[in-house]
Amino acid sequence: MxxxxxxxxxxxxxxxxxxxxxxxxxxxxxxxxxxxxxxxxxxxxxxxxxxxxxxxxxxxxxxxxxxxxxxxxxxxxxxxxxxxxxxxxxxxxxxxxxxxxxxxxSSIVQQAVAKVFKPNVDPQAELLFEADEAQLKLVKHHLRKYNVKIEKAFDSKKDKDANLDRFYTINIEDKDEHHIHTVSNLVYASGVSSVGQNRIVQLSPLDKASPIEGQRPGYGLNDPQLNLLWGFERMKMAEFYTYLRNNKIKPKRKARIAILDTGVDKNHEDINARYVSIKSAYDRDGNSHGTHCAGIAAAVSNNGKGIASFAPDDRFVEVTSVKVLSDQGSGTDKGVIAGIIEAADNKADVISMSLGGHSSEVKRRAFAQAVRYANKRGAIVVVAAGNESQDAIRVSPANVDGVIVVTAVDQQLNRARFSNWISSLKWGIAAPGVGIQSTIPGNKYAAYNGTSMATPYVAGLLGMMKALDPKLDTEKAYKILSGTGIDTQDTSKTGKFIQPLQALQALSKP
Structure with missing residues (x-):
């Protein structure tokens, strides 16, 4: 044969x-x-x-x-x-x-195609595949005449419990990059069922927006930009804060929210008091995407500066950063997967990922292993649906089992024109994602659009829920968010729109 x-x-x-x-x-x-x-x-x-x-x-x-x-x-x-x-x-x-x-x-045609349509992959590890020892031996045999380097994709000692030790990368010499499709086919011919390009994950350009000014109901907070947080009105945050105060709600412990992104400006005036550093390289942000997400999830409330988050004081949540994307907003599938493991190992209760990219079977399988590992460590993983106005089933890690996927809606609860939809996914939810005011580096503030902005809203709410119920898992969390959420103008595509007060009240119910 x-x-x-x-x-x-x-x-x-x-x-x-x-x-x-x-x-x-x-x-x-x-x-x-x-x-x-x-x-x-x-x-x-x-x-x-x-x-x-x-x-x-x-x-x-x-x-x-x-x-x-x-x-x-x-x-x-x-x-x-x-x-x-x-x-x-x-x-x-x-x-x-x-x-x-x-x-x-022929390699002649492949070389010409590669020059015109150079694959958007990591030049240090172009291919990612999953194999057992026998298959790996065949892969090495079939690729012996090519200038390739085969390595473990992840730290096998550190990530052993994550079952990622079967994943490998292939680095092809620059002069032989046109062989990438041939090499991929030879890996398949070795009996490997999952192989794909280790693509570059690229953030959508930040879509600057004008803040949407709303009313300023009695939140009981002194943050000066509360009137720019239209989402607080639609999420009935005045009732949420009143419930916490009147019932003297106390957390069982402080929950940690990990932002996997371009880094976070730890010195920002509206973040610093809640920020916990796990590595100094992650404590700066030359892009502003990660800092914007961190502010939405966990900005310091009632400090007389900027905006507020769900946590009314510093007893409930803290925020940290795992930098998986460069200052230019790009990273790799391999790097993001490793970031999930790192966040889980650093006791994250909620992992927020406002990122995603082209899906492939091997990428999906690797993401799934990392998510399972994080879930076992007690973390809930929240992922952006994406901004391509398409079915999020095409995007990883949004299409991975075990994650809560977030769509973006506008002030009228319409699905944002850019937002992907979650009709084909198991656990989708909606949050504000248009004209969202939040923190950016240098003690500044700006408004952006995106499912990237909706995702940390859900992460911030889940942080509050984990603080009150540390044993809360992903399935129960989603059932609460969906069961207490309200309909949007197109709920089948967006999922229910979060209602924080009702979500917290549902925690105590069986």
Missing amino acids: TALQTNYPYIFGALLLSVVWWFATIHRNPDSRTVWPSLLFWGSGILYALSLYFSTFSFWYKLLLMLPRDLGILAVVFLIANNIKNSRGFFVTAVSVALLILGIY
């Missing part, structure tokens, strides 16, 4: 050429009864089906990519051959088909 797998492209080429030969024979002599073209067609067709069936590519890869592509090419060749009127045309078509097959599977 190995020969069938190796010669798959040439068997498919023979199938295409048999179609051209069959029509050429009929054109020359319509009454011809020669069986050779038919034998070649059916023979190559059977061999093609066998080579496709026994290939080690995943079932879905074959069904959704390889088969539609090949049938499309076959249909085009069939239509062309059926309409050719002379022998010269058949000869040109046959040569063109042969050159097409040779070109598609």
Whole structure:
């Protein structure tokens, strides 16, 4: 069966050429009864089906990519051959088909494509795959003639409990980057079912907005920009704070919210008193995305500065940072996954990720392992749905089981024009995401749009809930948020809009 797998492209080429030969024979002599073209067609067709069936590519890869592509090419060749009127045309078509097959599977074409469409992957680890020891041995054997470096994707000692020791990366020498698709196919041919590009995670450019000024009801706080927090009105925060004060609600312990982002400006006047550093490199933010998210989740309330968060005082939550994105807003799948592990190891109760990127099976599996690890450590993982106005099922880590996914809505509770939707996902919820005023580096404030802004609202509320019930898990948390939330203008796509007071009250119910 190995020969069938190796010669798959040439068997498919023979199938295409048999179609051209069959029509050429009929054109020359319509009454011809020669069986050779038919034998070649059916023979190559059977061999093609066998080579496709026994290939080690995943079932879905074959069904959704390889088969539609090949049938499309076959249909085009069939239509062309059926309409050719002379022998010269058949000869040109046959040569063109042969050159097409040779070109598609040659390094010359791959190199040209790589130069024009250079994959957006980490240059230090272009491919990520999952394999056992036997499969890894085959991968190394198949790639022996290529200039590649195969390494463990994650720290096997540190991440052993996360079951990430089966994941590896492949680094391809710069001069051989055009071989990335060939290398990927050879990894599949080693029996590996999950392999994908270790893509660069790139934040959407920060969408600056004008703050939306609302009323200033009696919050009982002295923060000067409360009138710019329209979301507080829609979430009925005046009632929320009154409930906490009148009932003298006390936390069982302080909950830690970890912001996985571009870092956080720990010296910001509205963050510093609640900030806990786990690594000095994470305590600065040259982008402002991470600091903006941190302010939404855990800004210091009632300090006479800037904005406020759900926590009315410093007893309930603290915030920390794991810098997984550069100051330019980019990182890698591998880096974000490692960041989840690091946050969980540093006792995060809530992990907030306002990021995401193109999904692949191997990425999804790696994210899922990291999320399970964080869940076992007691952390609830909250993820942005994304800003591409598409189904969030296409985005990782939003499409990973075990995370709460957050969509963005505007002041009228319409789904924000940019927000992805969560109709295909298990646990989706909505929060304010348009014209959101929050902290940025240098003791400044600004308003931005995005599911990135909605996500830390949910993370901040979950921090409060974890402070009151440290054993709260993701499933119960989602049921509370969804069960106490209110409808939006399109709840099926956004999920319920959070209502903090009702969520806290539901904690005590069985």
